[in-house]
Amino acid sequence: LSGYEAWLRYDKVKDDQLAAQYQAWTATIAAGSYKQASPIASAINELQLALPKLIGITPQVVIEPSVKQFLAIGVVGSSAYLDESLIGPMAALSHNEGYVLKTITKDEQSYLAIAGASEQAVLYGVFHLLRLMAQGESIDAISLSEQPKYNLRMINHWDNMDGSIERGYAGRSIFFNKNELLADSPRIVDYARLMASIGINGMTINNVNVHRPETFLITEKLLPQVAKFAAVFRSYGIKLFLCVNYAATIELGEVETADPLDARVKEWWKQKAKEVYAAIPDFGGFVVKADSENRPGPFTYGRDHADGANMLGEALKPFGGLVFWRCFVYNCHQDWRDRSTDRARAAYDHFKPLDGRFLDNVILQIKNGPMDFQVREPVSPLFGAMPNTNAVMEFQITQEYTGQQRHVCYLIPQWKEVLEFDTKVKGEGSTVKEIAAGNIHPYTHSGITAVTNIGDDANWTGHHLAQSNLYGYGRLLWNPDLSSEDIAAEWARLTFSESAVVQQMLVDFLMESWSIYESYTSPLGVGWMVTPHYHYGPDIDGYEYSKWGTYHFADHKGIGVNRTVASGTGYTSQYQPDIAAVYENLETCPDELLLFFHHVPYTHVLHSGKTVIQHIYDTHFQGVERVEYWISRWQQLEGEVDAERYNHILGRLQHQLENSKDWRDIINTYFYRKSGIADEQGRTIY
Ligand code: BDP
Numbered sequence: 001l002s003g004y005e006a007w008l009r010y011d012k013v014k015d016d017q018l019a020a021q022y023q024a025w026t027a028t029i030a031a032g033s034y035k036q037a038s039p040i041a042s043a044i045n046e047l048q049l050a051l052p053k054l055i056g057i058t059p060q061v062v063i064e065p066s067v068k069q070f071l072a073i074g075v076v077g078s079s080a081y082l083d084e085s086l087i088g089p090m091a092a093l094s095h096n097e098g099y100v101l102k103t104i105t106k107d108e109q110s111y112l113a114i115a116g117a118s119e120q121a122v123l124y125g126v127f128h129l130l131r132l133m134a135q136g137e138s139i140d141a142i143s144l145s146e147q148p149k150y151n152l153r154m155i156n157h158w159d160n161m162d163g164s165i166e167r168g169y170a171g172r173s174i175f176f177n178k179n180e181l182l183a184d185s186p187r188i189v190d191y192a193r194l195m196a197s198i199g200i201n202g203m204t205i206n207n208v209n210v211h212r213p214e215t216f217l218i219t220e221k222l223l224p225q226v227a228k229f230a231a232v233f234r235s236y237g238i239k240l241f242l243c244v245n246y247a248a249t250i251e252l253g254e255v256e257t258a259d260p261l262d263a264r265v266k267e268w269w270k271q272k273a274k275e276v277y278a279a280i281p282d283f284g285g286f287v288v289k290a291d292s293e294n295r296p297g298p299f300t301y302g303r304d305h306a307d308g309a310n311m312l313g314e315a316l317k318p319f320g321g322l323v324f325w326r327c328f329v330y331n332c333h334q335d336w337r338d339r340s341t342d343r344a345r346a347a348y349d350h351f352k353p354l355d356g357r358f359l360d361n362v363i364l365q366i367k368n369g370p371m372d373f374q375v376r377e378p379v380s381p382l383f384g385a386m387p388n389t390n391a392v393m394e395f396q397i398t399q400e401y402t403g404q405q406r407h408v409c410y411l412i413p414q415w416k417e418v419l420e421f422d423t424k425v426k427g428e429g430s431t432v433k434e435i436a437a438g439n440i441h442p443y444t445h446s447g448i449t450a451v452t453n454i455g456d457d458a459n460w461t462g463h464h465l466a467q468s469n470l471y472g473y474g475r476l477l478w479n480p481d482l483s484s485e486d487i488a489a490e491w492a493r494l495t496f497s498e499s500a501v502v503q504q505m506l507v508d509f510l511m512e513s514w515s516i517y518e519s520y521t522s523p524l525g526v527g528w529m530v531t532p533h534y535h536y537g538p539d540i541d542g543y544e545y546s547k548w549g550t551y552h553f554a555d556h557k558g559i560g561v562n563r564t565v566a567s568g569t570g571y572t573s574q575y576q577p578d579i580a581a582v583y584e585n586l587e588t589c590p591d592e593l594l595l596f597f598h599h600v601p602y603t604h605v606l607h608s609g610k611t612v613i614q615h616i617y618d619t620h621f622q623g624v625e626r627v628e629y630w631i632s633r634w635q636q637l638e639g640e641v642d643a644e645r646y647n648h649i650l651g652r653l654q655h656q657l658e659n660s661k662d663w664r665d666i667i668n669t670y671f672y673r674k675s676g677i678a679d680e681q682g683r684t685i686y
Helices: 016-026 039-055 119-134 186-197 212-218 223-234 263-279 305-319 343-354 412-420 432-436 464-478 484-495 500-520 577-584 591-597 612-635 643-675
Strands: 028-030 060-062 069-075 099-106 109-116 143-146 152-156 202-204 239-243 285-288 322-326 362-367 391-396 446-451
Touching (some): 016 109, 039 069, 069 119, 099 119, 109 119, 119 143, 119 484, 152 391, 152 464, 212 223, 212 263, 223 239, 263 305, 285 305, 305 322, 305 362, 412 432, 412 484, 412 500, 432 446, 464 484, 464 500, 500 612, 500 643, 577 591, 591 612, 612 643
Parallel strands (some): 028 060, 152 202, 152 446, 202 239, 239 285, 285 322, 322 362, 362 391, 391 446
Antiparallel strands (some): 099 109, 099 143
């Protein structure tokens, strides 16, 4: 199989009894009247697509069912079957995206009700039902209700209009090619289906680095085409957003300045917003990368981020639009000889003083760590530090620094660690999970966003197993209390096969994969050591003497970045005192982040009992061995998984093995030569 259907395969139900049960409930669908191209229409399409595959029937869609057993779908209260008194008082239905699945018997008729608080919620309910069926769950006597934890559940694409994707590892853009918009591509609908099935409700389609061609997306030249994407998304409950160039006024040659306090600039954006909303009445808003990595911003005019963001916020406000203002702001032109500045501090130093100055429809978009999506980083101290400013957390699904979809790296456990982190900003229990839900500070808008990992490869994500990150991302945003294992198991079942052996193998492998990748790449939280710009494969000093601020400070005595208040950059002080104390102190700093916070000799003994140098050697040898082990486990599945996917994955695993050997040998050799300390076990180091 190509993998194109991803987790919406709807494999035939093999158990006859179950199939009969599903048929009885779904052969007739009471849907009332509904509009074409609405989420309800999408829900019905999905049922019509799925049921023939799952159970070999084509359902009948009716307004008034005369049969004794059926499926009733719709917004709560929209028909007699979905009356609130029958559904019962369900808290979920007080959330606009909440839904109920319930079997009801009334006047000699039995039906399975999928009642949503909105049309979009009904669509989510239908996907839920199909997920249950695809997993072989009984749907007799069902009674469940669901609502999402986060209101903003976003996906960011880093797609360029020439069709390339910044940090894309799965082919080219599905939205753009040669500066044209692929608005009629059938792939857009399938993509919207995949996203809606995991609850995504907002999406940017273009890169945060907005150059001239993409600036035209907000002009009359391209808006009609953009509106076509928005129409597809709308029918799946997804709002379309665009990334804009902060200096679009200049880029389009319409006003010669981008000063946010200049009346002409303000007026230009107000008109622009009008124009955009005329084309797309439910347009979501703008995402902006300003004064970051050579992108223009308000600094040029001596203004700050609040001035810049609010200027756009004001323009969008009359239409209910939002501004996501990214906090990935640091000096990327620093002089490496002057290492007194610390890139990790930058976001907090720039934004914290601005708390309370941003408009209500402005949301700060904060990367999960203070650096840049490394395999291991502490949680950004900025998240939760601004009680009076809306915020979303930004994750990276695309595996820029985690193996570029050639290596397996299941990221759900990493994101869960971030979400469970207790910032203590308002005492115990101030976890990232609750802050992002707006439960700690009374945000008007909050949630989670992430840079996605798809392209036009047949299987969407390059590596088949990388689909699990996309699936898991959506599931986690709906319910962050799901375990990483459960998400992996659900995904494996839906995507691969009902074989318990296959599922178990996939779950176990996925669960270990992040740790495996970490073990043969840069050690103990220090990060980087990758080929500059490309960010794949080992290059230990690749960034060490460059302007990007990403250093490890290895010399013949030791390694690590001293970020303490006592003798380092003072970064630790950006955390609440309790947490700062844990990181500040060598005794309490967790091993996995040791080199992020401290510079230590190679002979420093970790909590694990090993020296730093021996830890480096051991993990690097083990990492490669663990890849070998998982290849042998995968090979046991030959014949259990379709040949196409089996071979594709095997090929990628072998590539991962070769590359992990490079990492092992280059890292071990480097540290052996720097330190002159031999491996206790006398293994080969070059
Ligand atoms: C870095 C990427 C770069 C992005 C930047 C960003 O290397 O391509 O433009 O993040 O988030 O991780 O803006």
